[in-house]
Every structure is written in structure tokens, then in C-alpha cells.
Amino acid sequence: MTEAIQNVSHPQIEVENLNLWYGEKQALDNISMRIPKNSVTALIGPSGCGKSTFIRCLNRMNDLVKNCRIEGKVSIEGNNLYGKGVDVVDLRKHVGMVFQKANPFPMSIYDNIAYGPRLHGVSKKDMDGVVESALRSAAIWNEISDRLESSALALSGGQQQRLCIARTLAVKPEIILFDEPCSALDPISTSKIEELIVNLKNKYTIVIVTHNMQQAARISDYTAFFLMGRLIEFGKTKQVFQNPREKSTEDYITGRFG
């Protein structure tokens, strides 16, 4: 494949010959890519190209889909997620996910953040610290620190999405997957989340699905272009956007289709 893939010497996520079927329909076709640590990798491509399906393979959310069959290998730090005896619940503690639609639980702001740590055994006296640090890391603490007990559903869409990011951070993952996190948000909320994502890469490895090519160009270090279930091109974002190797990548980026 492309140079960038070979250049990554210590990938955190390594995908080898990943194939996925929904029933008879093949949704992912022989995907291989190596995602480096502490970077932002953007997955772009037209609707239905398989980018969301792909990102859901990285924390095995596709397990929840009926008639979904997966072949190939996805390794994180050398451990195959699809190997025998993998504890999926434990895996998802290490690989967090933020969804397209902000979806806080119908609980207070505090309980939304404390939900994960509480069930993972964080004690009551440590909880205030965990909640505060998660909210600070998600750049929302200053806006809501005075009303932690009020319902999370009363927050604005952008705040809800940052709350969901904080909820994910509170579990202390190493990798965070974002599935079009800004597609339902206004430009100001979007820029806040973009800024947040760029800051988070110092501590986390980030993979983000996005429909917005400017967004991919702004925040990502690596970009992968998907088309009809295939990985067409993967490389440094600068190279993919300024000097794409493949004709279809160029067509998509310049807006000729999609």
C-alpha cells in the first residue's frame, strides 16, 4: 500500500486484511492500515463507503449488529481484538467512542460522567476528582461547574456532545473513536470540538469519521479515503489533500462527487 503505512514503525492500531459482511453484502473489502499513536486519523469518503462500519470494528460495536460477519485482524498494541478469549467489555474501556448524535443519559451532568467510573469501581470519595478532571479535559467545566446536579438533557447540543466526550474520557481510554461528532452541531460548537480533539491527541490516539473535508484537513495528521468498502488511499493529511495519489481521491476532495 502507500508509503505512510509502512513508515509508521510503532502503530497503535494495526488492521490487516479486514473484510466485513452484512448478510450477503460485503461492506468492507480487504482493509489494511496502521494507525500511529497520539495522532488524529480522519476517515473520509461518500455516504455508504464503509468508514462508519470500519470505525465500529475498532471497538467491536459491530458485534451488536445481526448477521454481521468479520474476517481479518485488528490489533491494538499487538493484541488481536478478534482473537480468542478477548473480553469485549474490557476492550471498550480502552477504546472509547463518541457518537454522531450527542446522547447523554437521562441523568444529572454529574451522574453522566460518574456512570462509567462508578461501575468500573472508582470509589465515592475519588469520584468528584474524576468528574472534574474529565469535564476539564473536555473543555466544558467552566460552563457547567455550577450546575452539576441539573439534567444533562437541558444542555445545548454542543455542550451535550462535549459532555459525551467527557463521559468517554472519565473511563480513561487510550484510543477514542469519533463517529461524525459534529454533523449535528453549529459552526461555533463544531470549532470548539475540533479544538478539543486536537488537544486530546497529546494523550490519546484519535480516529474520526467525518463528512466535512475541511474538518479532516484542519484537525487530522493522517487521512484515509474510503470508497465502496475499499480503502483507496491512506497517508499524511497534507499529502492526501495536496497531492493525492489516486484519481478518485482527487475527484472526491475537489468535490466532483460525494
Place this chain on the structure above:
Amino acid sequence: MELGSNVNENNFKSIRARGGLNIGLNARTSEKLAFALLTLSAMTTAGFVVIILAYIIYNGYSAISIEFLTEMPRMRMTQGGIYPAIVGTVYLIIGSMAAALPTGIMAAVYLNEYAGENRTTWLIEMAISNLAGTPSVVFGLFGLALFVKYFGFGSSLLASCLTLSLLIIPVIIRSTQEALIAVPNEYRESSLALGISKWQTIRHVVLPAAIPGIVTGTILSIGRVAGETAPILLTGAAYFLPRLPDSIYSGFMALPYHLFVLATSGTNITQTRPLQYGTALVLLMIVLGLNLIAVLIRRHYRQKLKI
């Protein structure tokens, strides 16, 4: 020029007005008709409730007194109170709920969250639907055969509670399933994505969000339990028993059966007329009171979940 254009415009306007008027009348007439019919149906239903309530209150309130509510029936049930029947009905509600609520909720969680789409699930779903449509007297006979005779509980509170719980389990399963389906899938996904197990997700996110719907099912079942006569008649309700049940193996009196006895086979049907209305009134008040509590619980949880 000016005149001509005016005429043209007027013509056009009148044509449009005529066409519009025609369509408008049709649409408006049918709208009015539909609205009237729908309102009438709703009003009729509410009207019957009001009539029944008013009739029973009017005829029954004179019978209500402290003695009526707290004393045993006396003089071959022509005097005294209905205390044991009230207590019996309350015991029936508590007992059958204690058996049916956990079973029904757990069954619904299994069917909705765990069971795959296969033949076994289909068979279970079919069985529940059929159970919901079975006449209550059949439940009574079944309870008599299984609980009273085979398990040897005798004609007792326990046998009646278990029989009634079988009757309401389908109601509770169905309403719990509806409530679970209404819980957004995003809640499940985002909880699982935090590394929370499926059961913890159900326990801490899905079930709390489903509580208002589950309570609705409970409301329906309480009315059912309090009012059913055939199942308890066959499994434990006593014709006349002037003492409270002292264990789950005792017989008991219950309001609907007591009412039936007074009204059809009592010792003096005409003389006990006020007692009959009084009993009906008490039964209604218990059911309405419990419904009210359930509605308050439901509203409390709804508000807690929303804002």
C-alpha cells in the same frame, strides 16, 4: 388597458375562489364530521365512567361509615362491615404483584434484550399472546388443579395470588416490552461503548428509563387483580369468613366476590342493597386510589428523566 386587466384579474380571482371554495367546503365538512365523531367517541367513553361512578357513589355513600370499613359482616351478612373483604383484596393485590412483577419484568427483559430471533422466542411470544387472551375462569380452573390440588396449597390466599399473577403476567410482559422498545438504542450503545457490560447497561440505564412504561402496565394489572372474581372463586375466596386470613394458607374474603354473593345469593338481597353499593364503592375507591398512586409514581419518574 387598465380596465381590461382588471376584468381579467377579477375573472381569474373568481374562478380560483370558486374552485377553492368547492374543495374547501368538502375538506372542511369532512374535517368537521371526523372531529365530531372522534370527540363523540371519546366523550361517550368518559361519559360511561362518569355515569357508573356517579350512580355507585349516589347509591353507596350512605352505607359508608367507620363501622362499615372496620367491622366483620354480621347477621348473615345483612349487617356489619366488609373489613375482611377489604383486607383480602389488598392482600391479593400485594401477593399477586409480588409474584407477577419480577417474573413479568424479567421475562420482558429477556425477550427484548437477550433473546435472538428464533423458533423458541417465537413460541414464547405466541404463548404470551395466548395467555393474555385466555378467559379468566380457565385460569381459575388451572389454579385449582395446580396450586390448590397438585401443590396442595389448599383453597388459600397463596393459591389465589399465584393464579392471579398468571393472569396478569402477560399484561406486565407486554407493557414492559413496549417500554423497553421505547428506550432509545443510543443509550444502550453509549453505555456499552464505555466498557459497561450488557447486564449493567440494562440495570442502570435501560430499566430506569423504562420505569414509567412499566408502571403503566402495573396500573392496568392492579385493576385487573382487584376486580377478578372467577379465578379467586375457584382457588380460595370464601363465601363468608368473619376473620382475617392468618397465614398464606388461609381462605379469605374479597370485595368482588363479596359483592357477587350479596347481589345474587345472599340471604336477603333487597335488604343488603345499600351494602352492595357500598362494597362496589369501596372496591372502586381502592382501585382508583392505587391507580392514582401509580400515576404519581409514573409522573415522578417521567419528570426525573426529562429535565
